[in-house]
Amino acid sequence: MVASLLALWSAWSGSVWAAVCSQPVYLTFDTGHMGVAPLIAEVLQRQQVRVTFFAAQEKTREGDGTLGQHWSTWWREQARHGHEFASHTYDHAYWRADLPEQRFRIRPSSGSQAGQDLNWSAQDYCDNLRQAAARLQTLTGQAPLSLFRAPGGKTSPALLRAAKACGFEHVGWAEAGFLGDELSSDKFPNDRLLQKALKTIRSGDILMAHLGIWSRQDPWAPAVLEPLIVGLKAKGLCFATLREHPHYQRWITQHPLKLSGLPASPQ
Template identity: 50%
Template structure:
């Protein structure tokens, strides 16, 4: 995780959330996004979104899960089909959760996949290979659900570069980062950043148009963020007059005629 993200949490986690006494009319829009991870919170996320009747955006990679399978295995087909039926947006997170390391000459890049045949090994990709890595998620998603993903992507760790952005744009994908206040902190140390602190920071600082980022399960955090904070975050923002939408409705990503 980037040091600037941790530094931002120190600032954001101060103060107590100030909530309205009752839900207000929609005065702002927030965009919930979830990256795949251990998938330990997958069912909770789905249930919470349905409880509040809101839609979100999911960025998918083929990651190892707490069930012992992989997040884009056929065993997850029913889960992803249900999210499609509910109207959530789906983007690519690179199939093997490929971390960018360094830009090279002629549009190539040094990368390090976390999973797959080359997991943990540095390798060189040209723009065409990187595009194929992004599109592998779409190919698998069609196999699992019969539907294509949306033309958006998120780089693992949020680490982009001129070469990765150019390669993705050339094959039709726009990158989606997140707002400073939208960094959930679910991959930070729970000893340093408690769930209460993280929730307070987000409720106090999120503003209209902000993109929120969380994971569908993190292996490292001892006190998981999602069970404690997702429902209170949604309810708290709704009390402050926020509505929620997928990135299909975001002014920077929605399709124009």
């Protein structure tokens, strides 16, 4: 009952928001070490910005992984604030190459087989997408979007066809929407990333950042996040989730995820 009410509220608020948000950008976050996740959530709430989170079960600075029990309250709070959620593969599984007979070379960066090159069928990949989605549904109490983002954005036409066949549409990001939080803070300091984003981002762009990057010494968030949001608003832009994105709206409506019978808790 609660999940149904949340879904109805999300759809209603999304349609209302779309009516007033005439020059939207779509801010998205992939999971990371989660060290900055509470600060990001505070900024989003203070600025009244709704985003889309793509989640995998990744290693974190504290707790039992991004989709572990330690972070369950945080995920539930993000759902309460109107954010949307989608799969990033459960094992943060990188596509490496296509193989014969509709199989793929996959290298997870999380889970028991992290760092190994694996030979996955299309079904294996779909199961990993669905496992992340099922866990998100358990954590947030709402159905995730029927979208996914491949780790690193690495895909092939064959992989995209396989994912579509099991109900998932892929989401990348705009060139200007690569916000640079993965880059070296020595070569790409925060003020430089901020100025570039404010100069190049346009209405309709999908933006991408992370809930913490292990390798960046000077964290991008929240240092860049709030001035970026304020600056884009000053340019007349507004923020919406991917549920309102014109390219994905029909897909989401026509392909609701069916997640019954799938594992919904960390392995």
